[in-house]
Amino acid sequence: MLVYYLRSMARIKIDKNSSRKEVIVTKAAALFREKGFKAASMRDLAEAVGVEAASLYNHIKSKTELLHELCFGVANRFMHKMDEVETEKISAIEKVEELIRFHIDEMVHHYEEVYVSDREWKHLADPYLSNFQNQRRMYRKRFAAIIEAGIKNKEIKNIDAPTAVLILLHAIGGIESWHRSTQKISAEALTQNMITILVGGLKNK
Amino acid sequence: MLVYYLRSMARIKIDKNSSRKEVIVTKAAALFREKGFKAASMRDLAEAVGVEAASLYNHIKSKTELLHELCFGVANRFMHKMDEVETEKISAIEKVEELIRFHIDEMVHHYEEVYVSDREWKHLADPYLSNFQNQRRMYRKRFAAIIEAGIKNKEIKNIDAPTAVLILLHAIGGIESWHRSTQKISAEALTQNMITILVGGLKNK
DNA sequence: TTTCTTTGCTAACACATGTTAGTATATTAT
DNA sequence: ATAATATACTAACATGTGTTAGCAAAGAAA
16 A cells, blocks of 8 residues: 555656656746746746756756757858848748748747747856857848848838848747637648738738 | 946936936836847846846845846736726716726827836746736636627627737737838727727627 | 825845755666 | 666755744833
8 A cells, every 4th residue: 555655756758759858948948938938947847847057057057058959049040041031032922921930830830938048048147048049130130121122122022121021030039929829720821821911011002 | 548447336326306216217118128038137137227137136146036127016906907997987988998098098109118027927937927917817808708698798899808808918019010110000000990990899889 | 393104124034945965675687 | 688878866955034032221100
């Protein structure tokens, strides 16, 4: 009878594609997205992972390291996409649409990471904080340059390009609400609606 | 000589329009916006106000009360605006434009409060948390209903109204980046750009 | 001017947090 | 099967947090 209360030592559940660290980073993304970085404790995270808080330190250096991995992982993906798009031989409005589609796809399929990267970066430790801020600024400048090219060749309305970038990026951030909805349209329909409104709002008729 | 190091007891600076509590709430908005609710400490806030942390409790009940005042203050303002707009005898697209202008104005002139209300509500204590979430949901439903009316009478493109609402609200949230910019266009130009893109993206041509 | 009220300060409290050190347990390598 | 390595646990640490209690100082009222 007493034997039923004896429990073996916990183990972080991994599969052949993930290391223990990757499992922890993934759980951290969900937790940080839900509670915010500062409000999420290592004891919360340990519980989500299925071990005690102290055990996490066998696999990670610090709580901040988790945030760093999330933020810079996302930043790198976005930068690579921008590198690609910039070199493509297509019109400016097509480039904008391709980037919008990429952003939507990231928000739909990698929601937790993208959300955390977008909302919690201010808790990064320097010098990574400044570095990250510079990367964000650079990304936006490059996006604005694409829009400027479109304005120049009359594809896009004559608007302030940095304003257009902030509108697009934040509008796509609204997918957060889509994730939160119980009754919602499909991801494909969502994408179509967003393209209709956002690209439609940019196009010069 | 020694007299120079003797300092009188601090006093919260107030003017004839503000109580001590109002000063504290205003400083709290700025601090919570900058650092996030959880990362902002009462000692940080006390420093911003110019007294010791313990003194704040002569004027407020708790840290959470500050967040509550900010969130519900903003929510009430937005609800009143919606009450007004719903009863106006104007077209649906005009109503949408009026609401967008109101939102932009709030984000430009009451940035800290609106930002905190939009980003930090998850740290509200229950039952206020659920109450606030319901109010947000209600507001969005009412906004979507205006857009549905516009879709029905062909002013607005045939799109998913809740998606349109999330796009509009989050796009306006992008004014955060405008506040952060060192070189930026005027608030009037910003407003015009946003109307051009957002209303332009909704209008059925 | 004196008395009463309000406000600010110091010290302390009760917890919470991220993390370390050492031991126990489980897994992997030989 | 045994030894070596990796991982999980317990206990503790150092620090930080929101807040309370009581006294000191300042302001308002009489």
